[in-house]
Amino acid sequence: MTDEKAPDRDPEAVSKFVESFAAQLVEAGLQRMPARVFAALLSSDAGTLTSSELGERLKISPAAVSGAVRYLAQVHMVSREREPGSRRERYRVHADQWYEALTNREAVIKRWEHALREGVDSLGATTPAGRRLAETLAFFEFIDGEIVAMMERWRVHREKLFGSQ
Amino acid sequence: MTDEKAPDRDPEAVSKFVESFAAQLVEAGLQRMPARVFAALLSSDAGTLTSSELGERLKISPAAVSGAVRYLAQVHMVSREREPGSRRERYRVHADQWYEALTNREAVIKRWEHALREGVDSLGATTPAGRRLAETLAFFEFIDGEIVAMMERWRVHREKLFGSQ
DNA sequence: CGCTAGTTTCAGAAATTTGTGAAGTTAAGG
DNA sequence: CCTTAACTTCACAAATTTCTGAAACTAGCG
Known part of the structure; x- marks a missing residue:
């Protein structure tokens, strides 16, 4: 439980990418929170993050995470997975799936x-x-x-x- | 000059189309005024309308027309033409041009x-x-x-x- | 069974966007 | 030149959207 599980690379650099890519998505018409959440997932090594990880990284409330994820799931840009034996959820971006959704x-x-x-x-x-x-x-x-x-x-x-x- | 120049078809029907098509464009991310102005142009017989015609048909202020048109011109969905010998402007939609802009x-x-x-x-x-x-x-x-x-x-x-x- | 970790819902405060009226600008036409 | 028609800009009021904290819900786990 000591979280020494290497956050993917320099958190600074990741955050910079997240915000700049999210900004581009917003420009293209996505709402801000979904855009940020999505970018965060995209730049995570596993391609999945939990609700609280998202909250921490983006400095947003659980409510905001919930809303953003609901939207993203609806348009098939992310999928939700239940960790077996836990109330915790993981949100996943399938690299190939999301841009298909986008084109679709x-x-x-x-x-x-x-x-x-x-x-x-x-x-x-x-x-x-x-x-x-x-x-x-x-x-x-x-x-x-x-x-x-x-x-x-x-x-x-x-x-x-x-x-x- | 007695304006017996057949407004394209039943104004009711036209307006109904304008609003419903505009609604779809809004859904897809366009702002409301540009969407309405654009739909109005698309459904005009000549493919052009003046600022005041747009104002009347859509019941919006000249300022709103101005803003919407500026945006549409910027993204190449309409072009502006000066009527020679008049301060009046016409806005035109090129059927072929606009969806190219859209795809582009x-x-x-x-x-x-x-x-x-x-x-x-x-x-x-x-x-x-x-x-x-x-x-x-x-x-x-x-x-x-x-x-x-x-x-x-x-x-x-x-x-x-x-x-x- | 009740406690608790995790998520969702909801009402409202704050920020943003939108559309207007009014004033400003420009050029056509007398 | 002066007047006037036509568009644009701007400040602001109104409407809408966005995010939050707090309460409500749900299902593991002891």
Whole structure:
């Protein structure tokens, strides 16, 4: 229980990375706490941290951890694991899984497509505006398929770079 | 000049589309005013509207229009045109241009890559965490190239669907 | 069974963001 | 030049979001 389990590298450097990467995620639209929690997990050696570890490293309350993790789990950027025989939870980032989630704006795109379809209908498919919406819709439909294929190629490519696992 | 220039279709229906599409954009991270202004432009027959037309349709102040348009222009989702011989401005959405802007998260991705590179350096490329970051970095580098190629294919595909222009 | 370590929920304080009215700026047109 | 139409900037009020401490909940473990 004497916590001499080598915090990964210089905590200073880690923290610096965490905050700067989190800032970029925020810039891209993620909320601040989820961004920080996520970055912290990403930079942990095991790829997992407990709630209290997160609280300490980021200097935030258990409530904040709880909220951030709930969000991240919802969008599949982290998963939660129960340590067997303990009420303590571990939160894990799967390197490969998270950017798939990120790319997978599927739900978002589907809703856009839906709204666009309604737009085409109600404005009339032959009006100039209707045609513009139809083209946009076609674009997203195209993208849908492309992304799937792209991720396939990535997995092959990844294999080449890093080997199996 | 008697304004009998058919407002594109049923204003009710248009407004309904505008608000619902804008809501989806907001959901995806855009601010509310830019989203509404953008949706309004998208659903206009000419693909352009003046500042005051936007103000009327969306029931917002000139200041709000100004702010929204500034943002949209910055991210290349709309362009501004001066009507020759008038102080009045028109804002235009290029159907093809805007989703290219949308896909073009280039700047964002570059910054992520930068942050990740720093992370790999400071955590050490051989640590587990460092390796995780390196893999993520490789993913984004892969994506960079893919998106360019994808947009090429889209242009070909678009041609097929809608003919030239 | 009750105690306790761990997490979640909740109400509210604090910070941030958003949109407005009003004043400021610019250039067109007399 | 002066007036006026059109956009922009700015200070601030209002709305929203974010984070916290405290209370409530839950399940191990003695």
